[in-house]
Amino acid sequence: MPTAGRLRFWGQGRLPVPYVTRWTGEAVATDGALGLRPDGRGIGYRGENAEDRDRHGVLWARVREQPGSGRPDFRTMHPARQRRAMWERLCQVCGLPADRNTKGWLFALRRPEAAEAVPGWPEGLLCTKPPVCVPCARLAARHCPHLDLPVYVRVRKPRVWGVFGGAFDARLVPGPDGYLPYGHPAAPFFLANQVALELTRCTPVAAP
Template sequence: MHLISSEARAQHTNGGEHLVRGPLGPVPYVARWSGENVLEAPLVETRQGIAYRDESSVDRDGHGLLWSRVTSRPGAGEPLYRQMHPLRQRRAMRRLLCQVCAGPADHNQHGTLWLIHEQPHPWPGWPERAQTTHPPLCLRCARISVKACPSLRPAHVVLRAHSFVSGAWGGLYRTGWPNPHPFLTGAHTLQFGDPRIRWLQADQLTRELVGCTIIGPEG
C-alpha cells in the first residue's frame, strides 16, 4: 500500500519544466532514472506521526522530515524527464543548485533565477509567496530550457526571487492505529509550521518565493 502510494506520487513529480529532451540532450540532474527504484518502506504510527519500522538516521533530514526511499543510480536505465529524484531534488533545493546541470543557480541582487508554471487562478500579487518544488536554474540552462520547448512558453514565467525552504510535498497520512492510512486525495504540500508535516512522507522540498521580479517568458 505504501509502496504504491509512493510510486504513484513519483509518476507526478516533475511538471514538465525540464525541457531538454531526446537521447542527445543533457538529462537534468534532478530527473529520476528508470533504474532508480522506489523502495518498500513499511510505515508505522507513532505518537507524533509516521515513522519507518526500520528507520535509520538517513531517513530524516535536519527538519525532521521523513523521506521516501528511492535508490540512487543516476545513469541507470532511461531518464524519466517528468519525475524528480527525491534526494537530488532536495539537494538542489537546499543548496540552490541548477536543476539541469547541478552547478550554482544564477543569482544577482534581485535574487535567484526560477522558471515556474503560471497559475490558472493566480492570487493578487502572484507569484509573490508562491511555493515551488522545482529547483532554480543557471542562466545557460534557463536559456536552453526556454528555447527547447516553445510550445510551453505561455505556460511558464521566468523570474528572479529570494526564497527560503518552506516545507515539503509528498504523501500525507492520518491515524489508523496501529498502521497509518494514506489520504487518497493525491500529494500534499505542507509548511514547516503545520503539525501535519509529521504525517508526511516527503518526496520534494518546497521553497517559498519572495521579492519576485518577473523577467518574462523569454528569460
C-alpha cells in the same frame, strides 16, 4: 555545450536530462521498512539513517539513487536530488550553483493559466522546481516541452516553506498528496518527496 556539472544526455537525440529528473531505474526502496514508530506518534523506517529525515525531522520517501538507469521520466523529480537542489540552491538542470544577482536567484516558471495570473504573481507562490543557472535557462527553454515560453523571475527571498508529499493515518493508510508547512502538527505522519519554496520579493525579468 555551455553547461556541464551533473547534466546527462539520453537517447539518439542526446536529449539533455536535468539533474533532478528521476530515471525509471530509480525505484522506491522502502522494502517494507515503513511503519509506525514504536511510540505510535508518527511514521518511520526500521533502520532509519540520517538521509531519511530532513533538518526539520520530516520523513522522506526512500528512492534508490541511480541516475542514468532506465529512461528519464521528465515529469518526475528524484526526491533526494530535488531536496539537495532546493536547500543548496543548485541549478535543477546541471546541479551546479544556480544563478544569483542583486535581484535574487533565477527561476524559470511555467507560464500561469489565466485563473492563476493574479496581480502580483508569482509573489508568495509555492514552488517545487529548483532555481536554474543562465546557460541552463537557455537550454531548458529549447528542450523542455512543459516549460514552453517560461516566465523568468528573480527571487530575492526563496524561503524553504515546507514539503510536498502525502500524509498517513494511524493505520498507515495513505491520504492524498499535498503541501505541508514545516512545523505543522501533522508532520510526524507525513512522508515527503519534494521541498516547497515560497517565492518572495520576486522580480519578473527578461529571458537571460
